[in-house]
Amino acid sequence: MDNAGRWPLARKRHQPRTACGPPDPRRPAITLWDHRVTRCRADDHSGGTMTERILLDPRTPDLRAQAEQLRRCGPVAPAEWPGGVHCWAVVGHAELETVLTDPRFARSPTHWRALRDGEIAADWPMLAHLRRTWMLTADGADHRRLRHAVAAAFTPRRVEGLTPAITATVEALLDDLEAAAQDGPVDLRAAYALPLPLNTLCALFGIPPGDRPEVAALVGRALSRAALTPEESAALTREINTCLADLVRSRSAAPGDDLVTDLLRGGTDGDGGLSEVELLDMLWLFLGAGFETTAGALVNTAHALLVHPRELDRALGGRVGWDAVVEEGIRYDSSVYALPFAYPTEDLELGGRALRAGDALLLCFAAANRDPRHGEVRFETGRAGARPRQLGFGQGPHFCVGAPLARLQLRIALARLFERFPGLRLAGPPGPPVPSLIASTPSALYVSR
Numbered sequence: 001m002d003n004a005g006r007w008p009l010a011r012k013r014h015q016p017r018t019a020c021g022p023p024d025p026r027r028p029a030i031t032l033w034d035h036r037v038t039r040c041r042a043d044d045h046s047g048g049t050m051t052e053r054i055l056l057d058p059r060t061p062d063l064r065a066q067a068e069q070l071r072r073c074g075p076v077a078p079a080e081w082p083g084g085v086h087c088w089a090v091v092g093h094a095e096l097e098t099v100l101t102d103p104r105f106a107r108s109p110t111h112w113r114a115l116r117d118g119e120i121a122a123d124w125p126m127l128a129h130l131r132r133t134w135m136l137t138a139d140g141a142d143h144r145r146l147r148h149a150v151a152a153a154f155t156p157r158r159v160e161g162l163t164p165a166i167t168a169t170v171e172a173l174l175d176d177l178e179a180a181a182q183d184g185p186v187d188l189r190a191a192y193a194l195p196l197p198l199n200t201l202c203a204l205f206g207i208p209p210g211d212r213p214e215v216a217a218l219v220g221r222a223l224s225r226a227a228l229t230p231e232e233s234a235a236l237t238r239e240i241n242t243c244l245a246d247l248v249r250s251r252s253a254a255p256g257d258d259l260v261t262d263l264l265r266g267g268t269d270g271d272g273g274l275s276e277v278e279l280l281d282m283l284w285l286f287l288g289a290g291f292e293t294t295a296g297a298l299v300n301t302a303h304a305l306l307v308h309p310r311e312l313d314r315a316l317g318g319r320v321g322w323d324a325v326v327e328e329g330i331r332y333d334s335s336v337y338a339l340p341f342a343y344p345t346e347d348l349e350l351g352g353r354a355l356r357a358g359d360a361l362l363l364c365f366a367a368a369n370r371d372p373r374h375g376e377v378r379f380e381t382g383r384a385g386a387r388p389r390q391l392g393f394g395q396g397p398h399f400c401v402g403a404p405l406a407r408l409q410l411r412i413a414l415a416r417l418f419e420r421f422p423g424l425r426l427a428g429p430p431g432p433p434v435p436s437l438i439a440s441t442p443s444a445l446y447v448s449r
């Protein structure tokens with residue numbers, strides 16, 4: 001990404017291909033990053049028909065086309081995560097809702113058959129993420145204990161209490177944006193969307209402004225972890241843990257009015273609170289889950305408004321509330337593309353597929369929110385009641401803990417951005433998506449006043 005108003009290089013458009021149906025003998029053998037599909041037998045136990053597995057590509061120039069390619073194979077599509085990891089991509093709305101809410105689906109990787117059978121390479125990069133002791137991969141009583149510890153500290157009062165800090169950050173960033181825009185187009189992601197949630201999370205943790213650049217650098221490196229070697233990635237994890245452990249130590253010595261202090265007050269594992277490892281993982285989860293997600297939602301919704309000026313007029317004219325704009329933005333262009341994995345705990349049928357206990361299911365939030373079985377996919381702020389519930393924050397026991405904070409930031413940031421610059425316009429097409437299968441947002445969005 002570059003701040004000097006230069007555009008990223010244009011890339012060749014991705015040509016989506018149909019990937020299901022009978023195998024086409026004329027189709028050549030295909031490599032992983034060729035944005036096409038390899039023919040391999042998916043473990044479909046509903047009749048042993050030959051289906052093709054879609055190779056998921058974090059560097060695809062068009063994540064939506066990839067999702068549509070999956071959808072053409074049905075609401076539960078055979079897919080392969082980079083590293084040769086087989087899974088089922090759950091792209092249908094009803095099917096994803098079932099996986100999120102039905103107790104027959106678990107999140108702990110102890111249920112994953114391929115892992116138990118030794119089929120997953122020890123250095124597969126996502127393994128560290130799946131093995132952390134955090135809420136995303138916990139089930140039942142374990143999960144409830146972690147959620148309970150967070151709920152006691154991350155209260156609605158604590159979230160509301162961040163309003164003045166968020167408003168002050170927004171106004172300061174908009175001042176900078178106004179000054180920068182005198183010299184030409186400004187990248188809204190770099191100048192506005194990324195610094196806002198980072199400052200909010202630092203305020204939530206009680207990290208003073210002077211220490212925030214160090215945290216920003218660590219989080220930035222973690223976001224591009226896919227480009228690191230396993231050794232570099234392990235070294236980064238150690239650095240992150242050291243930084244968070246320092247923070248916890250300083251709060252133990254000098255408690256403040258912040259989330260870390262409140263989590264510490266909740267006690268240690270002996271009395272129902274968090275163990276030291278759980279506390280560090282919890283803080284890292286907040287940074288990881290609350291930063292790029294919120295920045296992405298801000299960029300995606302600002303872009304949707306800029307290309308749908310009638311919807312922007314309705315919001316600016318007060319005919320629709322900013323709350324509704326935020327919700328529609330997350331439905332229409334979810335910043336969380338997918339999360340690995342959930343696992344059926346028994347053999348069952350889902351979306352016409354016979355799944356076995358321990359299969360890996362990829363939770364495709366963005367695709368499910370655009371399920372065409374619920375009508376044409378359009379950005380329309382006034383239609384919430386006519387649609388099924390949007391799943392961009394998940395649903396069920398793992399529903400996003402940070403949704404109220406994300407909504408608060410997005411409401412303030414979008415309203416103030418467009419109230420202050422009602423003539424804001426795109427200075428060109430969005431940059432290519434950030435290289436990820438988890439985040440879905442352009443790497444840059446240049447705007448002019």
Ligand code: HEM
Nearest residue numbers: 135136289290293294297336392393394398400401402406
């Ligand atoms: C627009 C911004 C955000 C989006 C789109 C988003 C989306 C999501 C999604 C899809 C999940 C997974 C639900 C599931 O697995 O069923 C999730 C979980 C989670 N999110 Fe967010 N999130 C956002 C912001 C935040 C923020 C600001 C925080 C914290 C400050 C946060 C903390 C978490 C945590 C801790 C979980 C794990 C909950 C659990 O497993 O029980 N998120 N989020």
